[in-house]
Amino acid sequence: MAKRIDATNVTAYYGAFKAIENINITVEPKTVTALIGPSGCGKSTFLRSINRMHEVLPAARVEGSLTIDGQDIYDRDVDVTAVRRMIGMVFQRPNPFPTMSIYENVVAGLRLNGVRKKSLLDEAAEKALRSANLWDEVKDRLGKPGAGLSGGQQQRLCIARTIAVEPQVVLMDEPCSALDPISTLAIEDLMFQLKDKFTIIIVTHNMQQAARVSDRTAFFSIEKTGDPGRLIEYDNTQRIFSNPSQKKTEDYITGRFG
Amino acid sequence: MGDTPHRSADAGTGGTRVTEGHPWPAGASAHVAESPVSTGTPGGPGLGGGGALPTARRFGAERAFRGLTFAAGSFVLVVIAAIAVFLIAKAVPALRANTVNFWTYEGWSPNDPEPKFGIGALAFGTVLSSALALLMAVPVALGIALYLSHYAPRRLGTSLGFLIDLLAAVPSVVFGLWGRDYFSGPVGNLSIWLNEYFGWIPLFGGDGPYGASILLGALVLAIMVLPIITSLSREVFLQTPTANEEAALALGATRWEMIRTAVLPYGRPGIIAAVMLGLGRALGETIALAMTLGITFNISFNLIENGGNTIAANIANTFGEANETGRGALIASGLVLFAITLIVNITARAIIYRRREFTESAA
Numbered sequence: 001m002a003k004r005i006d007a008t009n010v011t012a013y014y015g016a017f018k019a020i021e022n023i024n025i026t027v028e029p030k031t032v033t034a035l036i037g038p039s040g041c042g043k044s045t046f047l048r049s050i051n052r053m054h055e056v057l058p059a060a061r062v063e064g065s066l067t068i069d070g071q072d073i074y075d076r077d078v079d080v081t082a083v084r085r086m087i088g089m090v091f092q093r094p095n096p097f098p099t100m101s102i103y104e105n106v107v108a109g110l111r112l113n114g115v116r117k118k119s120l121l122d123e124a125a126e127k128a129l130r131s132a133n134l135w136d137e138v139k140d141r142l143g144k145p146g147a148g149l150s151g152g153q154q155q156r157l158c159i160a161r162t163i164a165v166e167p168q169v170v171l172m173d174e175p176c177s178a179l180d181p182i183s184t185l186a187i188e189d190l191m192f193q194l195k196d197k198f199t200i201i202i203v204t205h206n207m208q209q210a211a212r213v214s215d216r217t218a219f220f221s222i223e224k225t226g227d228p229g230r231l232i233e234y235d236n237t238q239r240i241f242s243n244p245s246q247k248k249t250e251d252y253i254t255g256r257f258g
Numbered sequence: 259m260g261d262t263p264h265r266s267a268d269a270g271t272g273g274t275r276v277t278e279g280h281p282w283p284a285g286a287s288a289h290v291a292e293s294p295v296s297t298g299t300p301g302g303p304g305l306g307g308g309g310a311l312p313t314a315r316r317f318g319a320e321r322a323f324r325g326l327t328f329a330a331g332s333f334v335l336v337v338i339a340a341i342a343v344f345l346i347a348k349a350v351p352a353l354r355a356n357t358v359n360f361w362t363y364e365g366w367s368p369n370d371p372e373p374k375f376g377i378g379a380l381a382f383g384t385v386l387s388s389a390l391a392l393l394m395a396v397p398v399a400l401g402i403a404l405y406l407s408h409y410a411p412r413r414l415g416t417s418l419g420f421l422i423d424l425l426a427a428v429p430s431v432v433f434g435l436w437g438r439d440y441f442s443g444p445v446g447n448l449s450i451w452l453n454e455y456f457g458w459i460p461l462f463g464g465d466g467p468y469g470a471s472i473l474l475g476a477l478v479l480a481i482m483v484l485p486i487i488t489s490l491s492r493e494v495f496l497q498t499p500t501a502n503e504e505a506a507l508a509l510g511a512t513r514w515e516m517i518r519t520a521v522l523p524y525g526r527p528g529i530i531a532a533v534m535l536g537l538g539r540a541l542g543e544t545i546a547l548a549m550t551l552g553i554t555f556n557i558s559f560n561l562i563e564n565g566g567n568t569i570a571a572n573i574a575n576t577f578g579e580a581n582e583t584g585r586g587a588l589i590a591s592g593l594v595l596f597a598i599t600l601i602v603n604i605t606a607r608a609i610i611y612r613r614r615e616f617t618e619s620a621a
Contacts, residue, residue, distance in 0.1 A: 053508055058412070085510035095501035099523035108519060109509035158505070165509060 002029035002199040003069040003086075003168040005050065010064035011228070012042070012049050014057065019045040021228035022064070025218055032191055032200045034210035034237065037220035038252070042229025043203045046220070047171050050201065051087035052080050068168065085113065088167035092174040094154030096146035096161070103142040105157055109165035128164035132156045133190050152183020159190065163198070170194065172202040176209065188213050207253055211241050219249045345589050345596075352586025360590070365555045366572060368587035369580060375587045377569070377594050379555045384568040384595065387472050387547065388540035390561070391479035396533055398480075399487035406488075407495035408517060419492060426485035434549030437478035442469045442550070445477060449562035464563040470552040472566035478546050483536035490535065494528030495521055527610045534606040541599055544570040569595040 005027040012020045020042035027033050035043040048054040049062045052073060066073050073083045096105045106125040107115075115121060125142070129135040134156040138149070146157050155175060162170060172191075176184040191200055191213045204210050210217055218234040233240065233249045244250045315321075353360055355373050363376025402422065406415040446469035452462040498521045506516040522529075548571035552564035573588045580588060 051508065053504065056504065056507055081510040081512055083510075084508055089508040091501060091504065091508075093501060095499070095505045097502055097505065097520060097523070098499075099526065108506070112506075112509055112511050112515050112519065161505075161509070 002197060004029050005169065005199065005201075006065075006067045006070075007046075007050070008065040008067075010046065010049060010062065010066060012045050012054055012062045013060065014045075015059040017226075018228040020049075020220075021230055023231050025231065025234055027199060027201060027216070029199050030195055030197070031215040032195050032202060032213050034214035034217045035201065035203045035220060036205070036207060036210050036217060036252075037229070037232075038222070039205075040225065040229070041220040041222045043220050044173050045229070047173055047201060047203050048089075050169070051089055051171055052083050053089060055080075085109075085165055086167055087169040087171060088162035088165065090155070090159050090162050090170065090172045090175045093178050094151055094158050096149075096154050096157050098145070098147045100146055101143045102138050102146045102149070102157060105146040106160050106164050108161060113165060124164050125160075128160040129157075131163055131190075131194065132160035133186060133193075134160055150183070152179050152186060155179060155183065155187060156190065159187070159194075163194065167198065169199040169201065172200065174203050174205060177205060184209070207241075211237060217241070219244075219246075219252060221248055221252065345593055348586050349590035349593055350586075352583045353590055355583050356587070364557060366576065366587075368584040373583050373587065376555075377591055379557050380567055380569045380572050380591060381594055381598065382557045383472065383551070383566050384541060384570070384598065386559070387476045387479060387551075387566060387568055388537055390472065390476035391483060391540045392533060392537055394476065395480040395484045395487060395536065399484050399532075399536075400491055400529065402484075402488045403491040403495055404517060404521070406492050408513065408521065419489065422485045422488050425481075426489070430482060430543060430546040431549075433478050433482055434546035437474060437546060437550040438470075441478065442474055445469060445471070445474045449473060452562055461559055461561050464560050467564050468562050470550060470564045471560075471562050472551070473561045475547045475551045475566055475568075476561075478550050479540045479543055482543065482546060483540050486539060487532045487536040490532035491525065491529050494525040494532070497528075498524045530606055530610055534603060537602055538599060541595065541602070542570055543568075544574045547571040548574040 005025075007023055007025045010020065010023040011018065023042075023046055025033075035047060037043050045054060050066060050073075052062075054060050054062055062074065068083075068086065072078070073087075096102075097108060100108065103125055106128050107121045110121060110124055115124070126135060126139075129138065134153060137153060138144075138157075146154065149157060155178075159170075159175075176187055179187070188209065191202070194200060202210075202213065214237045216234065217237040217240040219232045219240065220229050221232045222229050233244055233246045235245070240249060241253055244253065250256075352368065352373070356368070356375060357372045358365075358374045358376060360376055362378050363374060364379045366375045366380070367373065368375040402418075406419050406422075410418065446467075449462075449468035449471060450466075453464065453466070453468065456462045457464075502520040502524065503516055506519040509519075511519055547568050551566040551568070551571055553567050553571070553575060554565035555567060556565070558565065569591045573592065576584065577588060
């Protein structure tokens with residue numbers, strides 16, 4: 001249920017602007033990997049190129065190679081929708097479908113996959129909501145609008161929606177930046193549990209969060225505005241936060257820049 | 259700033275003369291008082307206050323504006339009431355003079371010594387031609403709107419959108435002329451073909467002649483309501499939050515699936531509103547239909563034979579030679595048209611209202 005990701009010389013562009021350059025990372029299955037770095041350093045761009053969401057934006061493209069268990073996801077013959085089903089994504093701001101109920105939100109991905117049988121959908125919805133630690137809070141109001149929940153609940157609903165299709169990898173783009181500390185804690189707890197099943201990559205600006213939840217940490221940075229983001233250091237989280245090998249990493253995590 | 263003077267006394271007069279005559283205490287704020295034309299609130303308190311709270315103004319721009327908007331709002335009601343009173347006052351004598359049943363009689367001779375006129379056939383033709391026009395226009399309009407908002411390259415989308423808006427600027431009399439002098443030919447041929455192969459369906463039955471039919475009128479109407487529905491739904495589709503579109507894509511949706519999951523449900527109230535505006539235009543359309551329809555006074559579902567009539571077209575066609583009763587009869591028909599439009603709009607509101615729980619949280 002979880003797969004390994006290899007990025008080799010990944011370079012991503014927005015039109016003529018090179019946002020990241022030559023990123024090389026290997027992410028092991030069933031781990032949490034945190035991407036940290038100052039704003040504009042390309043963490044989110046890299047994250048979005050892992051499930052081919054980067055190319056959704058006009059004139060955006062990716063070069064280099066990204067494989068999942070050895071299979072190139074940018075291969076010409078690969079169906080992009082299959083890639084995105086395999087590599088789910090949770091966004092910075094909770095984005096439940098506003099016209100759908102809680103239940104419909106959770107099963108939206110399954111419906112897209114052609115699952116029609118009510119019993120299967122019900123089962124999957126309960127499983128996903130339980131996994132997202134949301135079931136007890138919403139089980140009595142599954143028919144209510146998903147957008148009526150609190151911010152933290154909405155984000156867990158979005159996580160439930162993402163894991164309902166049983167992806168191999170879950171990408172999270174600053175999933176807690178719009179949430180209060182208690183909701184943040186709930187989602188961090190959730191990440192510990194989800195790690196048993198999924199490979200998780202999370203972008204975060206919160207270094208305590210990276211230190212708490214991740215096994216490995218990648219530090220991205222840019223020289224100056226307009227330059228492409230580069231991977232400065234990638235190591236075990238503990239080592240990054242206690243004894244980084246790069247001066248820049250140390251400066252960043254101790255708050256001396258960024 | 260402990261001993262800042264009370265400002266409430268002069269604030270009540272409008273607060274404009276605060277720069278003069280204030281017994282400013284010596285100290286921190288003195289230099290401000292020496293340059294009287296500095297700001298609206300000189301002295302220590304600054305914009306955030308600091309002295310005692312001034313009393314609220316009793317008369318000011320706030321109140322004046324409030325009164326102005328209230329007057330504007332009430333004005334609409336007054337105008338509507340005045341129109342209603344006028345129309346009803348004119349219609350009632352004609353309806354009294356009518357010697358047949360206004361609702362069921364199929365014919366329109368209100369100028370005769372024994373006036374006979376009925377709204378049935380006209381109302382039927384109005385609703386039938388508009389419904390048919392929408393049936394043809396809405397799928398096309400939504401298709402164009404989706405193409406412009408989600409498929410076309412941005413530059414092409416913008417220029418095509420501009421062309422569509424131009425179509426809305428063509429006067430309806432031009433559409434009428436075109437429909438009557440040119441378009442009736444192809445539509446007549448299509449009607450003959452439909453009659454030959456699908457004549458067993460009552461809609462396409464009859465023995466001719468074909469051409470100046472409900473079908474022609476509805477086609478012309480469809481072209482006329484197309485731009486309004488297209489440009490409104492395009493606006494609505496463009497407003498779909500990117501976050502929701504990306505959510506659908508990240509779940510593995512194709513573009514069409516993304517549109518079905520995120521764009522169409524989000525735009526639903528807007529689409530309904532756009533369709534209702536189109537329907538409003540279709541129901542009230544006058545001259546294009548007066549020129550293209552065959553003008554008969556019967557209730558028939560036959561779409562291709564010469565015939566058909568609508569309330570608005572009938573007013574345009576017969577107003578010229580109408581006498582007192584005739585004009586009253588036409589005004590009565592106008593009231594019926596108004597009622598039809600009202601019912602349509604209320605229905606649309608009801609549809610949107612039923613899903614309010616979801617649409618409100620969408621905002």
